[in-house]
Amino acid sequence: MQSTFEGKTVVVTGGTQGIGGAVTSLFLEGGAKVCALFHKDESAAKKLRESAGVHQDRLLTLRVDVSNYQAVSSAFDMLRARWGHASILVNNAGVHCPVAAFELQDNQTWIDVFSANVFGAVFATKAAITPMKKARWGRIINIASIAATEGLLNGSPYAASKASLLGLTRSLAKEVAPYSITVNALLPGMTETRMAHAVPREVYNRILSTIPIGRAATSKEVAALIAFLASDAASYISGSLINVSGGR
Numbered sequence: 001m002q003s004t005f006e007g008k009t010v011v012v013t014g015g016t017q018g019i020g021g022a023v024t025s026l027f028l029e030g031g032a033k034v035c036a037l038f039h040k041d042e043s044a045a046k047k048l049r050e051s052a053g054v055h056q057d058r059l060l061t062l063r064v065d066v067s068n069y070q071a072v073s074s075a076f077d078m079l080r081a082r083w084g085h086a087s088i089l090v091n092n093a094g095v096h097c098p099v100a101a102f103e104l105q106d107n108q109t110w111i112d113v114f115s116a117n118v119f120g121a122v123f124a125t126k127a128a129i130t131p132m133k134k135a136r137w138g139r140i141i142n143i144a145s146i147a148a149t150e151g152l153l154n155g156s157p158y159a160a161s162k163a164s165l166l167g168l169t170r171s172l173a174k175e176v177a178p179y180s181i182t183v184n185a186l187l188p189g190m191t192e193t194r195m196a197h198a199v200p201r202e203v204y205n206r207i208l209s210t211i212p213i214g215r216a217a218t219s220k221e222v223a224a225l226i227a228f229l230a231s232d233a234a235s236y237i238s239g240s241l242i243n244v245s246g247g248r
Contacts, residue, residue: 004231006031011079011086013037013066013124014093017044018193019143022219023090024048026227028055033083035060037075037093037124066093066120076127085131088230091121091165092143096195097157099203110157117161121168129176138181139230142169143222146189146245162187166241173239182238184229189245190216212247 010027014020015036021044024036038045038061045061052059060082064075079086095116097109121142132138147155148162165185173183190196190207196216197204208216222244228234229242 004030008032008088009083009086010034010088012090012092013120016048016061019219019222020092021048022223023226026223028052028058033058035079037062037064039065067115069123072123073127086128087137088139089124089128090141090226091124093120097155099154099200101154102156105157113157113161118164121165132181133179136179140183141226141229142185144185144187146187146248148187170239177238184237184240187241187243188217188222189248191222192216192218210248
């Protein structure tokens, strides 16, 4: 990748595997300093650090529960002390929900899914936005899902949480535009990640059959679009909800 992100500091939530891991690797290749937040999987963080090779000195992995505002704020404080403020934020952290009818999704499931998928993005954005405004430059990319607009059979908590990110994206984009900060959302369809393969095989195959291109996306394909939206070339794109679903 061309070195277009030298001098930039990037935060990727859920940044050590899947789409987030691909995003972290791509920004490292582009010359950025990257802070990858993760919640539980220390082995994935270790693997990412090892694979970073010559870029290891520009990679920071932090174990953070994004649904805890104080933990998120502390992580951003640590980052600023080390490298300065984050000029690019990728809100990728998220969880799925059980495949179950609406009445079988218990209240705690709704709370857990919204805490990670919605409040995780809100808290990271709150921690990042003021320094971006002061610098009068920033990029925020929210990773939603095609489920936000299509709905998801037996997955209402997940679909509803991802739909919330669309309203956040559109509203915040209007608010911060005068500061040369862009805010966009991606709506990936089925992507080859651990989360996708955690759903029952019959559900996975049913979703796959609805994709005109005939396959799931790769994490690298999604990451490439995120990198473009974070670049100077995308300075006029803001408030966009971009479908990445293979033609659905």
